[in-house]
Amino acid sequence: MPRNGSSRLPGFVLAVPAWLWLTVFFVVPFLQIAWFSFGEKPGMFGTHSNAVMSLDRYAEAFSPTFFTIFRATLWMSVLGTVACLLIALPAAYFMAVKVPAHRRGLLVALVMVPYWTSFLIRTIGWKVILSSEGALAGFLTDVGLVGDPHDLLNTRGAVLLGLIYNYLPLMILPLYVAFDRVDGALGEASKDLGADRVRTFFQVTLPLARPGMIAGVILVFIPMTGDYVTPAVLGGAKGTMVGSLIASQFLTAQNWALGSAMAVVLILLTMLVVVLAVALLWGVGWLVGRRSRLVIGTKTSGRKELATT
Amino acid sequence: MSNPGDTNRNVRILASHAGARAIRQELSRRHFLSLAALAGAGAALSACGTGGGGGGEAAVEPGAGATGGPVEKSLSIYTWGDYDSPEVIDAFGKTGPKVTLDSYGSNEELISKLVAAKGTSGYDIVVPTGVYIPQLIENEIIVPLNKDLIPNLAKVDPKFLGQDWDPENEYSVCKCWGTTGFVYDTTVIKRDLATWDDFIDAMQNEASGKTSLLDDPQGVAGLYFWANDIDWNTEDMADYDAYEAEAVEKWAPHIAGFDSYPATGAMQQNTFALMQNWNGDSRLGILEHKQPDRWKWVLPGPTTELWMDNWCIPTGAPHPEAAHAFLDYVLEPENSFLEMDYIGYNTGALGIEEMAKERKVELPEMIFFTDEQLATMKNGAVNKAQDRRTEVYDKLKAAASA
Amino acid sequence: MSKPSGTNLALGAWTTLVFLFLFAPIIVIGIYSFNGGRLLTAWDGFSLEPFTAIIERPTVRHTVAVSLQTAVIAALLASALGTLAGMAMARFPGRWTGPFTLLLLLVSVTPEIVDGIALLPWFVTLGQDWSLLPFNNGYVRLVIGHSLFATAVVTYIVRARLVGLDASLEEASADLYARPVPTFFKVTLPLVGPAVLAGGLLAFTLSLDNTVISSFINVSGTTSWPVYVLSSVRSGLKPEIAAVSTILLVFTLLVLGFVAWVLRRSGSSVTDTMAVN
Numbered sequence: 001m002p003r004n005g006s007s008r009l010p011g012f013v014l015a016v017p018a019w020l021w022l023t024v025f026f027v028v029p030f031l032q033i034a035w036f037s038f039g040e041k042p043g044m045f046g047t048h049s050n051a052v053m054s055l056d057r058y059a060e061a062f063s064p065t066f067f068t069i070f071r072a073t074l075w076m077s078v079l080g081t082v083a084c085l086l087i088a089l090p091a092a093y094f095m096a097v098k099v100p101a102h103r104r105g106l107l108v109a110l111v112m113v114p115y116w117t118s119f120l121i122r123t124i125g126w127k128v129i130l131s132s133e134g135a136l137a138g139f140l141t142d143v144g145l146v147g148d149p150h151d152l153l154n155t156r157g158a159v160l161l162g163l164i165y166n167y168l169p170l171m172i173l174p175l176y177v178a179f180d181r182v183d184g185a186l187g188e189a190s191k192d193l194g195a196d197r198v199r200t201f202f203q204v205t206l207p208l209a210r211p212g213m214i215a216g217v218i219l220v221f222i223p224m225t226g227d228y229v230t231p232a233v234l235g236g237a238k239g240t241m242v243g244s245l246i247a248s249q250f251l252t253a254q255n256w257a258l259g260s261a262m263a264v265v266l267i268l269l270t271m272l273v274v275v276l277a278v279a280l281l282w283g284v285g286w287l288v289g290r291r292s293r294l295v296i297g298t299k300t301s302g303r304k305e306l307a308t309t
Numbered sequence: 310m311s312n313p314g315d316t317n318r319n320v321r322i323l324a325s326h327a328g329a330r331a332i333r334q335e336l337s338r339r340h341f342l343s344l345a346a347l348a349g350a351g352a353a354l355s356a357c358g359t360g361g362g363g364g365g366e367a368a369v370e371p372g373a374g375a376t377g378g379p380v381e382k383s384l385s386i387y388t389w390g391d392y393d394s395p396e397v398i399d400a401f402g403k404t405g406p407k408v409t410l411d412s413y414g415s416n417e418e419l420i421s422k423l424v425a426a427k428g429t430s431g432y433d434i435v436v437p438t439g440v441y442i443p444q445l446i447e448n449e450i451i452v453p454l455n456k457d458l459i460p461n462l463a464k465v466d467p468k469f470l471g472q473d474w475d476p477e478n479e480y481s482v483c484k485c486w487g488t489t490g491f492v493y494d495t496t497v498i499k500r501d502l503a504t505w506d507d508f509i510d511a512m513q514n515e516a517s518g519k520t521s522l523l524d525d526p527q528g529v530a531g532l533y534f535w536a537n538d539i540d541w542n543t544e545d546m547a548d549y550d551a552y553e554a555e556a557v558e559k560w561a562p563h564i565a566g567f568d569s570y571p572a573t574g575a576m577q578q579n580t581f582a583l584m585q586n587w588n589g590d591s592r593l594g595i596l597e598h599k600q601p602d603r604w605k606w607v608l609p610g611p612t613t614e615l616w617m618d619n620w621c622i623p624t625g626a627p628h629p630e631a632a633h634a635f636l637d638y639v640l641e642p643e644n645s646f647l648e649m650d651y652i653g654y655n656t657g658a659l660g661i662e663e664m665a666k667e668r669k670v671e672l673p674e675m676i677f678f679t680d681e682q683l684a685t686m687k688n689g690a691v692n693k694a695q696d697r698r699t700e701v702y703d704k705l706k707a708a709a710s711a
Numbered sequence: 712m713s714k715p716s717g718t719n720l721a722l723g724a725w726t727t728l729v730f731l732f733l734f735a736p737i738i739v740i741g742i743y744s745f746n747g748g749r750l751l752t753a754w755d756g757f758s759l760e761p762f763t764a765i766i767e768r769p770t771v772r773h774t775v776a777v778s779l780q781t782a783v784i785a786a787l788l789a790s791a792l793g794t795l796a797g798m799a800m801a802r803f804p805g806r807w808t809g810p811f812t813l814l815l816l817l818v819s820v821t822p823e824i825v826d827g828i829a830l831l832p833w834f835v836t837l838g839q840d841w842s843l844l845p846f847n848n849g850y851v852r853l854v855i856g857h858s859l860f861a862t863a864v865v866t867y868i869v870r871a872r873l874v875g876l877d878a879s880l881e882e883a884s885a886d887l888y889a890r891p892v893p894t895f896f897k898v899t900l901p902l903v904g905p906a907v908l909a910g911g912l913l914a915f916t917l918s919l920d921n922t923v924i925s926s927f928i929n930v931s932g933t934t935s936w937p938v939y940v941l942s943s944v945r946s947g948l949k950p951e952i953a954a955v956s957t958i959l960l961v962f963t964l965l966v967l968g969f970v971a972w973v974l975r976r977s978g979s980s981v982t983d984t985m986a987v988n
Contacts, residue, residue: 012799012803012805012807013799014795014796014798014799014803015795015796015799015800015807015811017791017792017795017796018792018793018795018796018862018866019796019811019814021792021858021862022814022815022818022859022862022863023814025830025833025855025858025859026814026817026818026821026826026859027814028833029826029829029830029832029833030817030821030825030826030829032829032832032833033825033828033829041696044444044691044692044693044695045443045444045447045448045691047421047424065700065703065704065707068707068711069703069706069707069710072710072711087729087732088729090722090725090726091722091725091726091729093722094719094722094723094725094726095726098719098722098723102971102974102975103971105908105971106967106970106971108905108908108909108912109912109967110730110733110967111730111733112912112913112915112916113734113737113960113963113964113967114733114734114736114737114960115916115919115920116916116919116920116959116960116963117737117740117919117920117955117956117959117960118920118922118936118937118940118941118956119920119922119937120922120937120940120941120944121740121940121952121953121956122736122737122740123736124574124736124740124751124752124948125735125736125737125738125739125740126735126736127574127575127578127580127752128578128736128739128743128752129735129736129739131575131578131579131580132578132579132580133578133579134578153575153580154518154565154566154580165732165733165736168729168732168733169733169913169916170864170913172729173868173909173910173912173913174867174868174871174909176905176909177868177871177872177905177906177909178871178872180872180905181872181905197718211870211871211872211874212868212871212872214871215867215868215870215871218816218819218867219819219864219867222816222819222820223819223860225820226820226821226822226823229922232524232566232567235710236521236564236565236566236567236568237564237565237566237567237706237709237710238709238710239710240706240707240709240710243822243824244706245703246822246824246825247822247824248526248699248702248703249699250417250824250828251415251417251418251824252417252525252526252527252695252699252702253526253695253696253698253699254417254420254695255696255699256828259825259828260825263821263822263825266820266822267817267820267821267822270820271816271817271820274816274820385931385932387931389942389943389945389946390939390940390941390942390943390944390945390946391942391943391945391946391947391949392945392946395767395768409931409932410770411929411931411932411933411934412934412938412939412942412943413926413938413942414926414938414941414942414944414945418926418927421828421831421927422831422927425831425832425834425835426835426839426930427835427839429835429839429847430930430931431930431931431932432931569944570944570945570947573750573752573944573947573948574752574944574948577750577752577753578752589946590947593749593750593947594750594753594947596749597748597749597750597753597755598753599753599754651946652946653946
């Protein structure tokens with residue numbers, strides 16, 4: 001693709017509105033929060049003051065409690081993200097490739113429809129389903145999958161279910177979009193070249209869907225680490241997430257300084273995890289991509305080659 | 310969402326906890342100074358300085374400028390969701406002002422909003438919980454009421470006036486109040502529970518893994534202090550160390566949830582067997598349950614809390630006349646009864662208990678309490694221990710989630 | 712398309728299960744919206760009362776209207792901003808993409824409560840101290856609050872679609888027009904259609920569901936539906952709340968069905984139509 005000076009400028013311009021918007025309505029207010037984190041809580045009735053500047057709030061934020069809960073949150077988010085990916089991959093592939101084209105838009109919309117009501121209502125729906133009196137608990141107890149009908153709600157499993165449920169669409173949609181563009185021609189080319197269907201999927205389709213997978217993983221993982229209401233409702237005492245610590249500083253203790261410091265710590269840690277994970281994914285993807293390139297030879301970069309076949 | 314508020318009923322004024330009183334005094338002084346400055350600037354020199362306050366601040370113009378003039382065309386109320394009888398709101402609307410209701414989910418949300426808006430929130434009436442009122446007064450977020458415009462104040466039971474946070478009711482009037490007790494499943498816990506000690510014991514035995522506590526640091530701390538008959542507004546950090554040791558080590562493994570509304574939610578599916586709960590939530594939960602007889606409500610001793618949500622007028626209220634008119638309207642016992650009947654909390658109107666009995670309100674014993682019971686209920690307070698309470702609460706949550 | 716095969720059947724079955732999973736709690740809520748009792752989750756016989764109650768409760772209808780209006784505008788805005796930014800990132804990467812990616816990441820990582828707490832005083836500064844009156848408007852505030860994460864979402868999805876997607880079409884166009892801007896609007900934009908649609912839908916959904924930010928920034932008269940639901944917990948959730956969800960669900964399904972029917976009759980596929988936009 002030609003990349004000369006003249007085409008770079010207009011390209012950049014396209015991102016300017018988003019850049020400006022986020023700067024004015026995100027960066028500026030966020031900097032204020034970051035500023036609070038160096039201050040303190042002035043007296044009983046104040047929420048924040050920067051009269052005395054210190055790093056003390058950070059020392060408080062790095063408490064064992066914070067790390068215990070952060071570790072648990074991280075673990076649940078990783079499990080939840082992986083589960084979302086595994087659940088969404090076949091479904092998104094099916095929707096994007098196997099379903100007749102005129103039905104696809106409808107299915108995409110249907111994925112979203114359950115979310116057009118308040119999260120609290122959906123969560124209550126799950127509570128009813130998982131309750132010890134519910135049909136599901138009875139069935140699972142009868143077949144011996146759970147020992148006690150009370151074992152469904154207020155468990156780590158319920159937390160995970162809540163997380164997966166809330167974020168599944170954020171995984172399905174990017175994957176759908178990614179598979180949709182891989183659709184058809186390229187796979188046919190691979191088949192023509194003698195690769196079987198499974199091989200085509202793993203060596204052509206999947207690597208090409210990689211940007212979509214990464215987008216999905218980021219979109220799911222990040223808000224999961226900050227979520228705290230649904231896990232608490234479904235998981236009860238087992239569902240304490242790090243977000244609730246921050247919320248309780250802002251809301252109950254009314255200590256905005258400490259809450260801000262905790263938020264900054266959480267943000268930095270989460271970004272670190274994301275950067276590491278993306279690097280890992282790219283690394284793995286790169287290896288896979290290399291292999292597929294070896295297998296199907298020169299026919300990797302799409303339609304240009306196709307035109308010649 | 311929480312709220313504690315409380316007073317030792319019988320000895321209401323005398324028994325104000327020392328801390329609370331000190332705060333109050335300081336607040337009154339500061340408040341007086343700031344209002345005096347305002348008055349000096351000529352902003353509030355309206356002639357009818359007779360209104361007010363009943364206290365030493367009678368010279369200050371109360372009521373956000375309401376003088377009993379014509380009632381404005383609209384009224385904006387910012388309150389808890391679904392917290393007022395639609396009948397009362399509609400009926401008041403027919404007297405003139407168009408009523409807009411907006412909702413919040415926690416006191417902190419309300420306070421952040423009002424603080425940030427600096428008097429331009431556009432709300433005429435807000436309903437904070439009592440313990441937050443000193444903070445609202447200190448930050449000049451609410452204004453004194455013009456009590457001349459609320460003659461129905463005389464129809465409020467004096468037992469529910471003059472709480473710690475506003476002894477003269479200069480700024481606030483009781484909207485409704487409740488207390489904290491617990492509910493248990495008699496098919497799981499087959500003995501009689503009567504005290505907070507029993508609660509803690511059952512939590513670690515029959516109800517292990519089926520117990521919920523309030524999702525509120527103050528309420529959970531209260532559990533320990535009430536059981537041990539320690540003032541739950543204590544600022545002695547040694548008390549909190551003892552509380553932390555017991556809660557984190559002994560309670561944590563048995564707690565199934567932190568839920569402020571367990572009876573109207575999870576209890577309907579019998580999810581918990583033992584729930585620390587507010588009386589109104591328990592009452593509604595028991596009434597609506599398929600097997601109401603299965604559940605038992607306990608107002609435990611030796612002490613517990615009394616919290617109260619209060620009608621207040623925020624600074625800068627654009628329709629002060631309508632706000633006062635509404636307060637007077639809603640305090641009328643007949644309307645107060647409708648409010649009580651709708652939400653299931655006592656609104657504190659004189660004679661409301663008799664009305665309720667006459668009209669066969671269900672489970673009145675969970676709305677109305679005897680004087681002996683009232684004597685065991687104490688207001689909470691936002692004080693120096695707030696950070697420590699939150700800290701222990703977070704540790705407890707971390708331990709319980711392990 | 713493909714002929715039925717073992718793999719396809721398995722994929723279809725799996726997808727059906729996924730949809731069942733997505734709809735399971737909503738179906739339960741649908742059933743409970745016919746609950747004659749006073750509490751949402753305590754079944755007390757079949758009744759239509761929750762639905763008639765909505766008619767008598769203007770507050771409930773108003774909050775739903777607030778949510779829908781906000782969601783449409785926020786979704787359009789986020790789609791516009793995110794599509795442009797995503798295309799720029801995919802097609803014109805440069806030194807600016809690093810910091811921009813970092814910004815997007817920061818937007819997504821920030822817990823909602825921090826956004827809410829941070830935005831509120833900022834709106835007050837803009838609206839009251841600087842007299843920029845639109846910022847005192849509840850709808851404006853909600854749209855802005857909801858657009859932040861949604862913009863990042865749309866950007867990610869659009870970028871993911873374009874990155875690595877064969878650029879030969881655009882190159883051909885570039886050769887013909889020799890100007891990048893027309894190429895964008897005539898070639899690249901149609902290519903990203905499905906991504907914009909998916910991103911816009913997500914933005915709409917995220918806005919409809921937003922509770923934490925909304926609860927902090929709304930002003931008198933603009934309480935959104937999720938905020939109303941959350942605040943109603945204090946006096947016990949009533950079946951009306953389920954009834955509203957049911958009405959929304961049925962209405963949405965009807966609209967979707969109608970759109971599908973119209974498109975089918977007019978002979979064009981949904982995907983094609985999207986691509987044209």
